[in-house]
Amino acid sequence: MHTYPKVYLYKRVVHAKLYMDAHFSEAIDLDNISDEASFSKFHFIRLFKSIYGKTPHQYLTRVRIEHAKSWLQKGISARETCFRVGFDSVSSFTGLFKKHVRLSPSVYQEQHKQRQARIRNAPLQFIPNCFAEQKGWTQKRNFEEGC
Amino acid sequence: MITKVSHVSIYVLDQDSAQAFYVDKLGFKVHTDAPMGPGMRWLTVCPPEQPELEITLMPIEDGMVFKDGAAAQMREMVKKGTFGFGVFECDDLNATYEELKAKGVVFKKPPTKEFYGYEALFVDDSGNWFSLGEKKKA
Numbered sequence: 001m002h003t004y005p006k007v008y009l010y011k012r013v014v015h016a017k018l019y020m021d022a023h024f025s026e027a028i029d030l031d032n033i034s035d036e037a038s039f040s041k042f043h044f045i046r047l048f049k050s051i052y053g054k055t056p057h058q059y060l061t062r063v064r065i066e067h068a069k070s071w072l073q074k075g076i077s078a079r080e081t082c083f084r085v086g087f088d089s090v091s092s093f094t095g096l097f098k099k100h101v102r103l104s105p106s107v108y109q110e111q112h113k114q115r116q117a118r119i120r121n122a123p124l125q126f127i128p129n130c131f132a133e134q135k136g137w138t139q140k141r142n143f144e145e146g147c
Numbered sequence: 148m149i150t151k152v153s154h155v156s157i158y159v160l161d162q163d164s165a166q167a168f169y170v171d172k173l174g175f176k177v178h179t180d181a182p183m184g185p186g187m188r189w190l191t192v193c194p195p196e197q198p199e200l201e202i203t204l205m206p207i208e209d210g211m212v213f214k215d216g217a218a219a220q221m222r223e224m225v226k227k228g229t230f231g232f233g234v235f236e237c238d239d240l241n242a243t244y245e246e247l248k249a250k251g252v253v254f255k256k257p258p259t260k261e262f263y264g265y266e267a268l269f270v271d272d273s274g275n276w277f278s279l280g281e282k283k284k285a
Contacts, residue, residue, distance in 0.1 A: 006241070014245040051239045123181035127189050128154055131203070134212050137183055 012037045013047050020056065024063045025086045030056060065100045068093070073112050078105035154191070156203040157232050158225055160273040162190050165204045168272040172250045173235075175202070194235070226274045228255075233277060240265055240281040 016037035020028070033056050034044040048056045064085040071081040082093035082105075097105050118125065124132055132138045159165035169175040175192040178201045182188055191201035207225065209218045224230070237243040240258045244267050248254065255276060256268040267279045 007245075010241045010245050014242055014249065017242075017246065018249060051242045053238055119179065119181045123183060123189065126179050126181055131154075131156075131189075135183070135187070136211055137187075 009047065010051075012039065013044075013051055016044065016048070016056070017052070017059070020060050020063055024060060024067060025084060027086065027088075028060070033060075061096065062100070065097060068097060068105065069101070069108065072105055072109040075109070075113075078109070081105060152200060154201045154203055155233070156205045157271070157275055158207050158221065158230070158273070159204050159271070159275075160207065160222060160225060162188060162204050162206050164272050166190060166192070169202070169204065172247065172252055228270060228274045228276055230274075231276045231278070234266075235277055235279050236282050237279060238282055240267060240279065243279065 016033050016039075019036045020033060023032075030041055030045070034041045037044055039047065045055055048054075048059070052059055054062070064087070068081050068085045071084055072078065076084065078094065079090050082088075082090045085093075087093040087096075094105060097103075097108070101108055103111065124137065127137070129138065157165075166177065169192045170177060173194075175194055176198065178191040178193045178198065180188065180190050190204045192204060193200050193202060207213060207218050207221045213221055244254065244258050247269065252269050254267055254269045256266070258265060258267045264283075265281050268276055269279060270276045
């Protein structure tokens with residue numbers, strides 16, 4: 001078997017990871033990803049797991065869930081989010097989201113909305129007082145109209 | 148008894164640019180982004196697997212902290228790379244080095260075996276430098 005220098009192998013695995021980061025919303029599967037890295041499927045899974053501690057499929061799922069959290073934070077509906085991150089079934093997306101985040105997409109979205117409202121209405125609750133004092137923020141009451 | 152570190156601050160030249168660097172390039176998450184009036188913002192980010200540690204991206208501005216021209220001096224020092232703010236850890240240094248380089252992160256030192264471990268040094272968009280080490284494999 002041909003042996004490649006270690007740096008070359010790393011570059012190819014990283015290339016595949018960056019491919020997943022960029023194409024997570026498409027219907028990519030392991031064949032696409034291992035082709036992208038020019039590896040056989042099984043060699044690729046083994047190498048990827050040895051570097052990142054998770055299989056390419058587990059990593060892709062994590063990327064999709066993280067992007068889903070971002071879309072939900074921006075107020076996009078759970079249904080629309082599901083399609084934006086590459087799932088075609090709302091129920092399987094919801095199930096997977098719940099498994100990873102321990103909240104349903106709609107509850108996660110609502111909790112984020114409430115936290116953002118608290119930050120807007122009472123930002124000093126989120127800032128250690130020593131920093132707020134240094135900045136002179138403790139003397140102001142309304143940060144939207146103040147300064 | 149002190150039990151943990153909850154906040155650390157990094158002085159940055161521009162908060163928007165620092166947010167883009169720490170989030171888009173390093174993969175950190177925004178923890179708290181609170182508008183504090185015109186032109187002011189409390190912005191903290193956290194490493195993806197350490198959500199309880201808030202890293203404050205602190206702009207260097209004239210005011211109560213930096214007085215009498217100290218802000219301009221501080222900005223110059225940050226730009227020159229005077230400050231090293233800490234050590235980050237990753238699972239695999241070679242892979243992380245290749246990934247960050249591909250994303251345009253500037254390294255002062257590639258992964259190098261030192262007597263204390265395996266490390267690389269990179270610079271953020273302001274000029275602050277960090278050591279990047281590898282988690283010891285069990």
